[in-house]
Amino acid sequence: MYRVVVGDWFPVQPKHISTGPLPFFGAFGNIETEDSAKLIVKVCQVYHNKGPDSWQPFTQEQINAYLLHCGRTEPFRFNRLMTDFVYDGHSFRVSEEAGWIVKDKEGKLYVTDQFILRCYMASPADGPPNLITGPVYDRYA
Numbered sequence: 001m002y003r004v005v006v007g008d009w010f011p012v013q014p015k016h017i018s019t020g021p022l023p024f025f026g027a028f029g030n031i032e033t034e035d036s037a038k039l040i041v042k043v044c045q046v047y048h049n050k051g052p053d054s055w056q057p058f059t060q061e062q063i064n065a066y067l068l069h070c071g072r073t074e075p076f077r078f079n080r081l082m083t084d085f086v087y088d089g090h091s092f093r094v095s096e097e098a099g100w101i102v103k104d105k106e107g108k109l110y111v112t113d114q115f116i117l118r119c120y121m122a123s124p125a126d127g128p129p130n131l132i133t134g135p136v137y138d139r140y141a
Contacts, residue, residue, distance in 0.1 A: 002112035004102060008054040012116050014045040015053060018125040027122035028100075033079040034122070040081070040101065041119055042066065044111065055116070057108035081115070 019042045024034040047062045063076045082101040100115030
């Protein structure tokens with residue numbers, strides 16, 4: 001099951017992921033989804049009161065504002081990144097078949113641990129991509 005990440009408890013934070021000119025090659029299986037993931041990480045780095053040191057919920061409006069700020073007028077597409085919480089009879093959780101971004105009932109969006117790991121493995125800020133394994137991935141895989 002994917003875990004929603006909020007705060008600074010997870011070892012990889014937004015600042016640990018490079019959002020430079022290179023795409024997140026191989027992170028999500030196609031370039032459109034990888035471009036969407038990169039934009040979400042950038043929004044998480046830019047639009048949070050706590051800065052790039054903490055994963056916080058964000059909104060579709062923040063994504064659109066960032067796109068507009070960058071001069072892009074096309075609507076944002078999640079490209080298979082998003083799913084809703086699933087109620088399993090006891091609690092809300094992310095389904096086994098879920099995407100990597102979840103949306104709550106109020107419309108807030110959250111990243112999951114697997115989203116973060118895929119982005120980090122494809123584009124770490126502290127060095128070249130480690131596409132096979134690494135201490136952070138091994139600990140949470």
